[in-house]
Amino acid sequence: MGARLTRRITARGVERRNQLVTEATRLFAQRGYHSTSVADIVGSLGVGKGVFYWYFDSKEALFVHILRTGQQELRRLQDAAIAGETDPIRRIELGLRASITWADERPELSQLVQFAANDSLFADRVRRGEEIAVADVAAHLQEAIEAGRIHHDDPVMLAHAMVGTLGHLYRTFVQGAGRDATEVADDLVSFCLYGAFGKQP
């Protein structure tokens, strides 16, 4: 898909490309996709406009690249976090914690994902990625349901509820209020498992 994939790129080229990705990510997160022009990105790097189009087919293509990279990275972290854990409920907890950790370490990426989810150009792509993450959680829930540990008939609904809570708490308290990510993760896990009434002692 695109000449860019077949172009031979030198070490110097790889570096430039990474610079572009980094700078674009920063600017997109800071000002938004639509308010960041290609001129802004290359200007901020002090290079000519042509450089951008040497490495990417379009502004949109670069954004999609950033998005994909972020979603893949998150997924890898989640997989790593639950590796070896046999308890499905612990797997859910570890997955939620890994997500908040990732977002905390990659605040710009997570912000771009949020934006993309609400822009007609990118919404579908984000939704698809989200479905995958939700399916993972739902699988753990299903296992817990079958083990009789959770009484619910709709693991997908539950999974979505968790993902929604996760996103909102992260945005509000970590990103917005600067609270410690680990503490927020504690509250997130507690809410997702026991709701407002909290764990019965």
Next chain:
Amino acid sequence: MGARLTRRITARGVERRNQLVTEATRLFAQRGYHSTSVADIVGSLGVGKGVFYWYFDSKEALFVHILRTGQQELRRLQDAAIAGETDPIRRIELGLRASITWADERPELSQLVQFAANDSLFADRVRRGEEIAVADVAAHLQEAIEAGRIHHDDPVMLAHAMVGTLGHLYRTFVQGAGRDATEVADDLVSFCLYGAFGKQP
């Protein structure tokens, strides 16, 4: 906040203004704020461009107006829904249900709010409106905590968790999958109160 507020507007003028708001809302929700031009809006109404600037200072001002209207309407519905209810937990439940009902009846408005929350131009305004809604829920929670019915030390965190769940379940299942709003509201309330483990019988 400008010349438009001081302009005397006739009955016919009010109608025109409403037409503009309605059409803009429809188009913004359908194609997105950035992809909808002022020309689209007036063109779709078959009127000249001057009309738009007669009633609104700018495209941004119109969007803010739509946003404010929506948030006020939602708040009014929530207040009406809990009026007379003395049980704080029931008040929370009724508030959540009222929110989903509003979003179901005003899908375009709720979509615009989502967009606005992720656009640098409008995010602050949305956040402020959200804080108000959260404060309401948090007040009910505080009451329940003081009554010893809920054991938690951070009602604001809980309230945000609920609002996040609400938004995501609505988007995914009502808006996205076309499920019945009342059923989704049932699941939402259950999750918010009891979490994944569900109500203990």
Next chain:
Amino acid sequence: MGARLTRRITARGVERRNQLVTEATRLFAQRGYHSTSVADIVGSLGVGKGVFYWYFDSKEALFVHILRTGQQELRRLQDAAIAGETDPIRRIELGLRASITWADERPELSQLVQFAANDSLFADRVRRGEEIAVADVAAHLQEAIEAGRIHHDDPVMLAHAMVGTLGHLYRTFVQGAGRDATEVADDLVSFCLYGAFGKQP
């Protein structure tokens, strides 16, 4: 084919549109289509760039408009020239003369048609228009053949030969060398009817 067709245009607008067409025709003929930018056209008229796109969907659309106008005008002149003439050979002669006259009076248009015939973007359109003109001539030839006045089995080939001669003589002698169009038309007619050997006395 687009929004432009449905736009209400005032008398002033019609004038502007005509100015654009005239100026663009002049510049296209002088510098060529690719070497004439939209900025050149509006700059030459002393108006803003937006004016261009108020009246035309694109630079290409404007060029096509000019082309179509020219071809229609030529056809109308040819039809008028042969109206009432019953002798098919005289009809051919009158058509050829009308064409040279048109080109002489509209040198810019005829140059644009030549350019367009050799540009991949417009070649098909020109070819189609040419086929119509050729069909007219071929019909007259067919009539002459059936009357036993011309001995040839391929009127379409003959018609194309004439059209090719016409274009080249016009370009070389009228457009290029500034010779009198009527005299060139005499030679054209003579060559088309009798070839190099000339009319036998």
Next chain:
Amino acid sequence: MGARLTRRITARGVERRNQLVTEATRLFAQRGYHSTSVADIVGSLGVGKGVFYWYFDSKEALFVHILRTGQQELRRLQDAAIAGETDPIRRIELGLRASITWADERPELSQLVQFAANDSLFADRVRRGEEIAVADVAAHLQEAIEAGRIHHDDPVMLAHAMVGTLGHLYRTFVQGAGRDATEVADDLVSFCLYGAFGKQP
């Protein structure tokens, strides 16, 4: 004219240069001069951009080179075709036939010549080449006129008429409709000598 002419070129260099010429000719004919970028040419050959500018001063210079080569080749073929023929009218006929044969065997070159004749950048050069070809034909015609075999006072006009017919018939029937070049040449010769009325038996 230009540094390139003084550069010593190895055998391998000659090959590269020819590859560039061949590929550029193909692409120019297929997509047009303006729509074919230097990047297209070198990309299609799988070499770097520097190669292009090692062998040619500019895109324009390459095109001019192709043009010149083509015109020279055609002239050589025409000269060879009439060598030894003493009858001036036969020389004309043989020249016309040689031209169609050349165009048939070098369709890309002949298409480029057509394009160049209508582009402000190259028109003059083509015109000059054409004048030479026309002068050849005109010389034969002059000879025939002096021998009393053709009654006409303007051999240059006649020669241009022939060249115009030639080009148009080739384009329409050989290039466009795929007809056999030899048959078209028959019709061309017949038309040029006897016109529409045809040879008197």
Next chain:
DNA sequence: AATGAATGAGCGTTCATTCAT
């Protein structure tokens, strides 16, 4: 000889906004 990287002016096009009528 040859490469991939870089330049930057210029392109066609859009669009929020203003304004004379």
Next chain:
DNA sequence: GATGAATGAACGCTCATTCAT
């Protein structure tokens, strides 16, 4: 109140050309 016309800065993108390696 309302219109169609006009503005012009800004946008995403292209591409002939140059250059360090």
